[in-house]
Amino acid sequence: MPLQLNSTSWILLCLLLQCLADNPGVKIQITQNGLYYGAEYLISQISSVSLSDITGSVTIASQSMDYSLTQVKMVSFQYSNSSANFIPEKGFQISIYGGNSTVNGTWQLDSSIMQDSGLSILTLKGISATVTLGMRQSNKNMVSIFLISCQSEINGIDFRVEGGVDYVYDAVKGPMENIIRSKVNEMLCSALRLQISDWDQSLSAFLSNMSLSSGLDLSLTKDPIFSKQYAEMDVKGGSDTNISMAGGHPSAPMTFSKLPDSMVQVCISEFSLNVAIRASFAANVFTNLFSGFTSFRNIRTSDLSDFLPEISQHFPEPSPVQIRIYQSTAPTLYVKPSNVTVAFVGVLQTYAMPSNTTRRLLFTATTAFSISSNISVSNKSQANGMNITGSIILSSFQLQINRNESSINIPEDVSNEKGIQDIIKVTFTTFLNEKIGKAGIYIPLDFLRNLSIYMKDRFILLAGDLQMSSDFLSS
Secondary structure (H helix, E strand, O other): OOOOOOHHHHHHHHHHHHHHHHOOOEEEEEEHHHHHHHHHHHHHOHHHOEOOOEEEEEEEOOEEEEEEEEEEEEEEEEOOEEEEEEEOOOEEEEEEEEEEEEEEEEEEEEOOOOEEEEEEEEEEEEEEEEEEEEEEEOOOOOEEEEEEEEEEEEEEEEEEEEOOOHHHHHHHHHHHHHHHHHHHHHHHHHHHHHHHHHHHHHHHHHHHHHHHHHOOOOOEOOOOEEOOOEEEEEEOOOOHHHOOOOOOOOOOOOOOOOOOOOOEEEEEEHHHHHHHHHHHHHOOOOOOOOHHHHHOOOOEHHHHOOOOOOHHHHOOOOOEEEEEEEEOOOOEEEEOOOOEEEEEEEEEEEEEEEEOOEEEEEEEEEEEEEEEEOOEEEEOOOOOOEEEEOOEEEEEEEEEEEHHHOOOOOOOOHHHHHHHHHHHHHHHHHHHHHHHHHOOEEEOOOOEEEEEEEEOOOEEEEEEEEOOOOOOOOO
């Protein structure tokens, strides 16, 4: 009897399907350690904050003098303490205490009786500041960082000049210091607001470039979530049009593990991984994945003579056999808690090499094979990124010889074809473990280090530390 669904069942089914469709392809969690690192990075960028020109007037002996400080540039910034905390449902707060800064510029005095100018050096003392930042979806649904509030205080200032008339400088120093301290204090939060806006634009450009290079849709499915311990972001990871191309299923639910020492955790769904793989395949990233197999000559023509009797007539002296594998479609990846399986479909060409300069095609075959591995990652000491290694199992290997594309007679015998398949399978397994399993596959990642990888049901979890270059948020 066919299954019948009542109205309640239909509603529950529709809600379930909608939930699966809305699951993000990538989930990112930033821990307290990640916030500390991010706060230190943002504070280190304060010295690049631009300050506006400062203008005003002072009265000396009933004489009004206009002054200006131009080409104002912060050249150093130090602080004694800092703190960083998540604010639930809002964002995060960064505070600095005991800050000191040196600001250089050019000063000028102008009145009806005289003019004077020179270089200025401002030393700001006892700086404290607290900024609250938020993250949200931009109008393009990308993550956007913005300033919620800012409070700052400067306890002291020392104003010195180089050049100019000393007695004029001594007369205006006191009044100018009080005015400049007040104005710089006002300018600090305004300058930070502009700087954070610049950082937001740089972050948007970085995500756009990363989206293009990875083939992933890096737009958010909703605004980031903040708790006392972490911030979480749900990233789409692929469009609806990718579903049929990348495994045919939307992303499965993903959960984070308790890994308090890591700065960031990234869950990447099987679906999003396959979207990225297809984009990489289209960009010819996998072209040379098995190129090393062409020089891995563990097979000789004599090894094939039992299944290809005619081969001995053409090559009475055993000759090395060269095998080339070309992928005809993008690999498909399947993630399980114990291992990762990658399925390949391609074309296999087999050549005899009677000499280093002579090559003769023996036969062409279509092949389909799967590689399974319990993978691990290590960080490359000489470059940013990770090296994927693991004990590799050739879980399936199928070969169908195209007899009309062969230069020798291949008998219509299934056992002969299976014998050839078994010989190539053994050699290919050895190659995979020696050249890929041990040496690994290097993946460049400029902003993550100390990575660990965990395989879950239909997604992988990467845990590691952030590593941002000094110009990461430069416009």
